[in-house]
Amino acid sequence: MDTLALIAETWQTYHLTLRTVQHLEMFALSFLITVVAGIALGILFFSSINIRVVGLSTLTVIEMIPDIALLILLIPLVGIGFPPTISAAVLYSLLPVARNTTAGLRGVSPDLIETATAVGLNKRDTLYHIRIPLALPLITAGVRIAVIFCMGIVTLGGIIGAGGLGAPLQTGITTGNDLLILVTGCWVTFLAVGMDGIAGGFGRFVSVRFGGRP
Amino acid sequence: MGRQGPANIRFENVSKRYGTITAVDHLDLEINRGELFVLIGPSGSGKTTMLRMVNRLVEPDEGRILINGEDITLLDPVDLRRNIGYVIQHIGLFPHLTVSGNIGLVPTLAGMPGGLLQERIRNLLSLVKLSPELFMDRYPRELSGGQQQRVGLARSLAMDPPLLLMDEPFGALDPVLRHQLQQEFLGIRKQLNKTILFVTHDVEEAFRLGDRVGVVAEGKLIRVGTPEDLIMNPGSSTVASLIGVEQKMRYLDHLSVKAMMIPIDPSRILDGNLFIDDAREALIASRADYILVGREGVVEGIVYPHDLLTAGGKDIRLGGQAHKLPVFDSSTMASEALSAMKRQGVSIALISEPDGTGGLLVMDEIMRRLL
Numbered sequence: 001m002d003t004l005a006l007i008a009e010t011w012q013t014y015h016l017t018l019r020t021v022q023h024l025e026m027f028a029l030s031f032l033i034t035v036v037a038g039i040a041l042g043i044l045f046f047s048s049i050n051i052r053v054v055g056l057s058t059l060t061v062i063e064m065i066p067d068i069a070l071l072i073l074l075i076p077l078v079g080i081g082f083p084p085t086i087s088a089a090v091l092y093s094l095l096p097v098a099r100n101t102t103a104g105l106r107g108v109s110p111d112l113i114e115t116a117t118a119v120g121l122n123k124r125d126t127l128y129h130i131r132i133p134l135a136l137p138l139i140t141a142g143v144r145i146a147v148i149f150c151m152g153i154v155t156l157g158g159i160i161g162a163g164g165l166g167a168p169l170q171t172g173i174t175t176g177n178d179l180l181i182l183v184t185g186c187w188v189t190f191l192a193v194g195m196d197g198i199a200g201g202f203g204r205f206v207s208v209r210f211g212g213r214p
Numbered sequence: 215m216g217r218q219g220p221a222n223i224r225f226e227n228v229s230k231r232y233g234t235i236t237a238v239d240h241l242d243l244e245i246n247r248g249e250l251f252v253l254i255g256p257s258g259s260g261k262t263t264m265l266r267m268v269n270r271l272v273e274p275d276e277g278r279i280l281i282n283g284e285d286i287t288l289l290d291p292v293d294l295r296r297n298i299g300y301v302i303q304h305i306g307l308f309p310h311l312t313v314s315g316n317i318g319l320v321p322t323l324a325g326m327p328g329g330l331l332q333e334r335i336r337n338l339l340s341l342v343k344l345s346p347e348l349f350m351d352r353y354p355r356e357l358s359g360g361q362q363q364r365v366g367l368a369r370s371l372a373m374d375p376p377l378l379l380m381d382e383p384f385g386a387l388d389p390v391l392r393h394q395l396q397q398e399f400l401g402i403r404k405q406l407n408k409t410i411l412f413v414t415h416d417v418e419e420a421f422r423l424g425d426r427v428g429v430v431a432e433g434k435l436i437r438v439g440t441p442e443d444l445i446m447n448p449g450s451s452t453v454a455s456l457i458g459v460e461q462k463m464r465y466l467d468h469l470s471v472k473a474m475m476i477p478i479d480p481s482r483i484l485d486g487n488l489f490i491d492d493a494r495e496a497l498i499a500s501r502a503d504y505i506l507v508g509r510e511g512v513v514e515g516i517v518y519p520h521d522l523l524t525a526g527g528k529d530i531r532l533g534g535q536a537h538k539l540p541v542f543d544s545s546t547m548a549s550e551a552l553s554a555m556k557r558q559g560v561s562i563a564l565i566s567e568p569d570g571t572g573g574l575l576v577m578d579e580i581m582r583r584l585l
Binding site for chain 1: 269271292293294295296297300302304306308309310319320323324369370373
């Protein structure tokens with residue numbers, strides 16, 4: 001009983017409800033931007049091989065920068081706290097979404113594309129009505145990776161004053177409050193696993209609906 | 215292409231080369247309105263390339279293709295393709311769309327109103343013998359191969375095109391199902407009134423379906439004719455070996471009795487009022503094994519030698535001894551006529567043409583021609 005009371009007290013003292021709301025806000029914003037921009041980039045990369053080579057190389061280089069370094073590097077550009085955290089989360093998570101989108105669009109069976117052409121679909125109709133729907137399982141797989149990436153970076157953002165659940169973790173580390181670290185750490189992990197589970201469930205639905213896999 | 219009934223296709227000196235390989239070599243061919251024309255040849259002979267040039271999936275290097283007199287390179291390819299139904303062996307149903315979605319995709323893009331489209335989808339499914347209620351909302355993965363092929367056919371008809379291209383549409387099906395779909399397709403085709411260009415490597419299929427058959431080898435169209443024409447007069451050893459005409463018996467199902475008709479020699483028809491003694495002499499003189507009885511060139515019956523020998527009395531007339539002959543319409547299939555003759559125990563039958571003329575169908579002669 002003492003343990004539960006202790007956890008509740010820690011939760012209260014460090015405003016973990018408020019931190020969770022902040023955390024999920026940052027996650028939602030960065031995730032949304034990532035998905036929209038990532039799919040748009042993926043379609044752009046699909047349409048032009050030159051843009052694809054340059055774009056995917058750039059995103060891969062960004063991916064190679066350690067996440068903490070990326071956060072720090074962004075501070076002189078966009079300031080401290082919220083903006084660099086969102087920017088870093090998006091930059092970091094774009095690659096899996098954009099790359100999977102491009103791969104999905106390119107991977108649609110040539111037979112189906114030829115059939116689409118033969119029955120009288122132009123390039124645009126083929127993209128919207130055939131390629132994008134059939135690429136959705138792969139796009140969703142990329143989005144699922146982006147969920148984990150965004151969660152991770154948003155947590156890290158606490159170090160540079162972005163708030164969210166990274167903030168109490170940082171407090172715990174600097175004040176040596178092991179219980180706070182444990183409670184926050186478990187809670188963040190639980191949230192991440194939950195989000196991943198939702199993304200996974202959605203992915204399975206999309207695979208059945210658009211991938212032709214029963 | 216417009217909506218003026220079935221289309222007419224003309225290939226004018228069309229060639230297509232891939233590197234050093236000539237896939238289509240100076241093709242000249244006219245396919246008539248409403249005709250089902252079958253291109254047959256071994257794989258790699260160029261027949262599929264010929265078909266794919268019609269909807270511009272392949273562009274010729276040389277020559278031109280006209281549909282209803284219009285050079286197809288002057289038409290917008292998307293419009294052209296929406297007016298040409300396309301059915302292929304691997305079907306190519308879109309896995310993420312339901313049966314309705316597959317059939318309705320192009321009509322929707324072309325702006326067909328929803329209510330009209332729904333009705334059209336229902337009619338097309340009924341046409342291909344799939345219950346609209348049961349199948350409209352199913353996904354392709356929930357259908358058997360035969361059902362998928364039916365949906366493929368329905369989809370190709372969605373825009374009511376004046377022309378259908380079919381590339382081995384039944385090739386992936388097992389023989390029993392293939393035969394069944396071929397029969398159904400022949401039935402559907404009668405209701406459709408469309409020009410159909412059909413590609414196959416299956417000789418039986420070509421003869422079963424085609425109004426005319428074109429034999430393709432090494433990019434060249436080496437022979438065009440009706441199935442009957444090709445079986446009876448292959449013309450070259452290439453055609454003969456491709457079709458396998460040394461076993462013409464296989465094609466009894468595809469040959470009409472007309473192909474085996476023997477013209478009647480009017481001098482062989484004796485008047486029924488003749489006395490049998492005179493007839494007997496005539497028979498012996500002619501060394502024939504039967505006498506045709508009739509008047510003014512119209513055969514009314516047949517008399518065999520033993521009829522004359524067993525008939526007693528001097529004043530018996532020939533007409534009284536005559537047997538009736540079975541009569542077949544000239545379009546009757548040979549196999550059907552032969553089994554009817556076998557049932558009746560006769561070896562000679564009459565063939566009547568629609569114009570009133572006719573000829574004889576003699577079993578021995580059929581054997582001689584087919585073997």
